[in-house]
């Protein structure tokens with residue numbers, strides 16, 4: 408069985424976000440970039456399925472600038488077998504990413520696409536669901552547990568009010584939630600090995616899909632700031648303050 | 656312009672997330688229909704009574720009741736022809752099916768809308784709420800998820816919309832429902848609670864989390880929330896998580912107990928009216944946004960607070 412894992416290069420989650428003064432976007436010049444945390448979880452899950460003998464090949468794919476290669480190398484160091492970089496300078500919307508991933512899935516014919524539920528830059532939480540719709544494959548989003556058995560993935564999902572378990576017939580799209588696993592750190596020998604693993608670079612145009620932007624960004628602004636209030640010395644003083652603030 | 660709002664409900668009650676999404680829709684149009692799917696008998700009447708609703712559409716099937724995205728999106732697509740905007744409450748359920756609907760209609764999705772500028776221009780947070788992006792769509796139809804905390808609910812009563820059943824399209828599902836494991840609680844839901852008591856990693860165990868926070872929450876009639884660290888460690892169920900990737904809340908009063916205030920947590924609660932932080936570390940980042948800070952060990956502070964509330 409073969410798994411396709413889309414991985415996105417995003418601003419590292421520890422980096423402080425700065426909005427550009429001209430309101431054109433977020434400042435990404437000279438800041439640390441990393442693999443989207445949910446995609447690390449997806450790679451980890453794929454590698455665990457391979458270690459269990461359920462999966463034979465893991466293909467990581469990233470759509471974006473040339474520097475996405477570093478993200479793919481991280482996936483390879485974690486245990487993916489091959490990488491595909493679909494190179495473009497454009498910042499694609501989820502619908503366009505889903506269309507490119509559909510084309511990649513057409514070439515690769517994976518049994519499963521395992522991806523993050525959300526990229527922590529745009530916070531869209533959309534691409535997996537869109538890909539599933541375009542491929543007409545079943546979807547199981549927000550996974551906290553995945554078991555593969557007899558052509559079906561049994562997925563426990565984090566939903567409003569608790570958990571839901573679904574069985575999806577393969578091929579399917581699964582998106583990861585935080586508690587699916589804790590991703591490993593790549594070891595130095597594996598980082599070295601990853602440098603020799605195959606990585607194909609394609610141009611966006613190779614796929615011939617319509618990735619034209621549907622949304623134009625009017626502006627990006629900073630949200631209103633909240634400032635620190637006062638320190639109280641005791642629970643009694645806290646209650647007195649909350650009463651006078653009218654929230655008790 | 657006509658807007659279709661997808662109702663969020665539990666089979667018995669229409670959630671106020673729906674009323675807030677209707678409010679967002681009202682800034683666009685007065686032709687607002689509400690689609691209620693699943694177990695509709697009790698909820699359809701509640702939706703019909705909501706202020707400003709033109710028609711309530713209902714659809715029932717086992718798959719819709721199980722909240723299967725493929726079934727819901729096929730249903731929405733089957734009625735989408737009559738609408739310019741489809742507005743979905745940004746809950747876990749809504750986020751599960753809304754992007755499918757958009758892809759099926761070949762339009763983009765705008766997630767977590769917090770402000771409607773005009774019929775094609777919307778504001779939504781990106782980067783865990785550290786930036787607000789205003790986008791303008793060129794698509795003929797717009798699919799949105801609406802962040803309920805950003806809108807005031809319309810009145811739940813006074814309306815008298817007609818209720819119409821719609822045909823449920825046949826879908827060859829490749830998804831089967833296996834089971835549900837819902838957390839039952841008598842407390843208010845996190846999304847609609849006026850007061851939230853939220854605990855972090857400091858609580859140290861599930862027993863301590865319950866034993867310390869519940870008496871306080873009982874006194875305040877509060878919902879209970881948690882940080883990711885507390886949920887990951889198993890102190891609290893997953894749907895308690897507040898933050899960038901959990902629930903977004905904006906109660907009148909949010910009390911953060913033993914929570915450091917990571918940016919991903921703040922993303923889910925910084926629009927609360929009054930924020931209280933109780934943390935033994937005076938340098939904890941949560942104090943930078945708290946209206947009232949108490950630097951104390953929760954082990955003494957929470958019993959004292961519970962007592963002071965009388």
Ligand SMILES: Cc1cc2nc3c(=O)[nH]c(=O)nc-3n(C[C@H](O)[C@H](O)[C@H](O)COP(=O)(O)OP(=O)(O)OC[C@H]3O[C@@H](n4cnc5c(N)ncnc54)[C@H](O)[C@@H]3O)c2cc1C
Pocket residue numbers: 420444445527854855856857881882883884885896897898899900901902912913914915916917918919920923933934935936939951952953954
């Ligand atoms: C992709 C991604 C998404 C994330 N999404 C979320 C999210 O949605 N929600 C979320 O919450 N987090 C999220 N996180 C995690 C987030 O970065 C933090 O790790 C998490 O919020 C920390 O939880 P905490 O404050 O409970 O724990 P800690 O940061 O460990 O803080 C514990 C606090 O308790 C205090 N303390 C300890 N003992 C006591 C005591 N006896 N009395 C009083 N105070 C005490 C300490 O001083 C400390 O400030 C996400 C992270 C990533 C990478």
Ligand SMILES: Nc1ncnc2c1ncn2[C@@H]1O[C@H](COP(=O)(O)O)[C@@H](O)[C@H]1O
Pocket residue numbers: 413414415416443445446468469470471499501504522523524525526527529530531532533534535
């Ligand atoms: N440019 C991209 N390249 C590869 N994968 C992507 C890209 N954009 C989004 N994805 C995948 O889609 C998931 C959800 O992203 P989003 O819908 O943007 O929140 C991510 O976690 C990735 O797995």
